[in-house]
Amino acid sequence: MLKWVGMLLTIGATSGAGFWMGSRLNERRRLLKAWIAILEILKSAIGYQELLPEIFQKLAVTGEESGFDAAFKDLAEQIAFGSEYSVTEMWNQMIARPEFGELQPTDKDAIKELGLFLGSSDRTDQAAKISICQEKLKLNLIHAEEDCDKRIGIYRYLGFASGALVVLLLV
Amino acid sequence: MHNKYDNTCQNSWVDALRFFPGDIRNLLSKVPMEVSGDIIEIRARVQQPLELITRTDMFWLSAHGTFEKNPKAAYCITPEDLKKMINAITTGSFYAIEEEIAEGYLALPGGHRVGFAGQVLQKDGKIRLIKNISSINFRIARECHGIARPVLPFLCKDGRFCKTLIIAPPACGKTTLLREIIREISCGVADLQIPGMRVGVADERSEIAGSYHGVPQLDVGCRTDVLDGCPKKEGVYLLLRSMNPQVIATDEVGGEEDCKMLEDIVNAGVSFIATAHALNLTEAVCRPGLRKILEGAMIERLIFLSNRHGAGTVESIKSGVAGPELYRQAEANQNA
Numbered sequence: 001m002l003k004w005v006g007m008l009l010t011i012g013a014t015s016g017a018g019f020w021m022g023s024r025l026n027e028r029r030r031l032l033k034a035w036i037a038i039l040e041i042l043k044s045a046i047g048y049q050e051l052l053p054e055i056f057q058k059l060a061v062t063g064e065e066s067g068f069d070a071a072f073k074d075l076a077e078q079i080a081f082g083s084e085y086s087v088t089e090m091w092n093q094m095i096a097r098p099e100f101g102e103l104q105p106t107d108k109d110a111i112k113e114l115g116l117f118l119g120s121s122d123r124t125d126q127a128a129k130i131s132i133c134q135e136k137l138k139l140n141l142i143h144a145e146e147d148c149d150k151r152i153g154i155y156r157y158l159g160f161a162s163g164a165l166v167v168l169l170l171v
Numbered sequence: 172m173h174n175k176y177d178n179t180c181q182n183s184w185v186d187a188l189r190f191f192p193g194d195i196r197n198l199l200s201k202v203p204m205e206v207s208g209d210i211i212e213i214r215a216r217v218q219q220p221l222e223l224i225t226r227t228d229m230f231w232l233s234a235h236g237t238f239e240k241n242p243k244a245a246y247c248i249t250p251e252d253l254k255k256m257i258n259a260i261t262t263g264s265f266y267a268i269e270e271e272i273a274e275g276y277l278a279l280p281g282g283h284r285v286g287f288a289g290q291v292l293q294k295d296g297k298i299r300l301i302k303n304i305s306s307i308n309f310r311i312a313r314e315c316h317g318i319a320r321p322v323l324p325f326l327c328k329d330g331r332f333c334k335t336l337i338i339a340p341p342a343c344g345k346t347t348l349l350r351e352i353i354r355e356i357s358c359g360v361a362d363l364q365i366p367g368m369r370v371g372v373a374d375e376r377s378e379i380a381g382s383y384h385g386v387p388q389l390d391v392g393c394r395t396d397v398l399d400g401c402p403k404k405e406g407v408y409l410l411l412r413s414m415n416p417q418v419i420a421t422d423e424v425g426g427e428e429d430c431k432m433l434e435d436i437v438n439a440g441v442s443f444i445a446t447a448h449a450l451n452l453t454e455a456v457c458r459p460g461l462r463k464i465l466e467g468a469m470i471e472r473l474i475f476l477s478n479r480h481g482a483g484t485v486e487s488i489k490s491g492v493a494g495p496e497l498y499r500q501a502e503a504n505q506n507a
Contacts, residue, residue: 051264079263081280084193084255087263119263122300126266 018159091115201236220245282312282381282388339476344483357392371416373406
């Protein structure tokens with residue numbers, strides 16, 4: 001009986017690890033899609049000359065589903081009137097939050113690059129910079145989707161197979 | 172009737188401090204309370220000492236929060252300080268305020284205003300943008316309830332508001348007095364038998380109502396409609412067409428076209444109150460635009476201000492250009 005339990009636990013653990021690896025890829029895809037949508041809202045709001053804290057407050061409300069609400073709420077508070085820090089500093093701090101942990105360094109670099117210019121130039125330039133960032137993220141999204149298609153199944157299969165192999169070796 | 176700003180003035184100092192970054196805020200918060208309420212402007216220029224302007228004097232602020240008359244002993248604003256201040260005042264949203272900065276000032280919540288100077292970018296002969304900002308002037312908004320009371324009895328006749336022009340040099344409290352008159356006649360003053368009137372304000376530079384996002388931040392009364400950031404002339408006609416005002420208020424008339432605008436207000440059966448820059452009547456009539464307004468015989472009351480006893484000192488009130496003086500500061504002093 002104990003042997004069967006051990007076998008099931010081993011296969012369950014390795015399969016779980018496989019599923020977890022797959023979910024990370026899915027999470028990156030979800031984050032990239034959410035960021036592309038956020039940047040669209042940002043571009044539109046900047047076009048209407050809304051101040052950054054107001055835009056981030058709105059994003060905090062609309063970002064509840066994607067789990068970004070706390071990140072944008074904090075950002076809005078940190079860059080309000082009398083702030084000690086620049087938008088770039090606060091933007092970079094936000095990207096480093098655990099909510100965005102599944103983004104790859106290339107994704108984060110694209111978003112951070114936008115932070116260097118965010119708010120500091122005229123509206124036309126802001127729109128152009130946001131569009132560039134969106135294009136980069138869209139390209140990354142294509143790669144992320146390819147990764148999902150190719151690797152999610154493999155991770156899951158490998159998880160189960162490695163567990164089964166261990167069980168076979170031990171038995 | 173000195174009309175000096177007194178302790179009825181609401182202290183906006185604490186509110187103004189929240190717009191400054193930590194280092195500068197800490198420095199400014201060291202200013203003693205008895206003096207801070209008197210400060211009307213905070214001026215920061217890159218590589219220059221931090222300057223504080225009160226109603227009657229100016230000081231340089233030291234790193235310990237003490238006032239210095241010697242600029243060399245004062246705290247010097249670094250480029251990093253100024254960058255932080257601009258960032259804190261604009262919330263990093265430069266794109267949203269580029270048009271306001273091109274106008275030279277930015278309106279903030281609470282009615283405060285910030286003026287900018289720096290490198291100008293031109294387009295078609297007009298200022299498109301001010302970049303590389305090298306100095307800022309933070310003007311603290313203050314409401315001085317009650318300062319218009321002494322002049323109000325002279326401005327109303329038979330329950331009607333007289334067409335009034337306030338004349339004074341810069342920084343003598345023209346706009347503050349104008350705002351207070353607007354507030355009082357808008358709400359009505361039962362003690363003086365002044366009924367509440369509908370007042371339309373054409374606030375070209377957000378100075379009168381201190382509007383932020385179109386909402387007046389300073390009290391201009393319960394029957395007042397404010398057109399914020401609208402060119403004076405267009406604003407006045409729009410108010411006449413749409414808001415059915417009994418009194419129209421606007422700041423700083425004196426241009427060639429302003430006389431026609433004021434005539435049209437009168438022709439619409441509406442009274443007005445406006446301000447103009449001039450030291451006295453002699454100087455006023457030397458200015459073609461203002462002379463035209465004064466000779467148009469539309470003005471029923473002229474109020475002359477100075478800062479002889481502090482900003483807002485009413486020097487005299489005249490019943491029209493050629494009319495008698497209804498009040499004179501010197502005589503009032505003697506009588507007192």
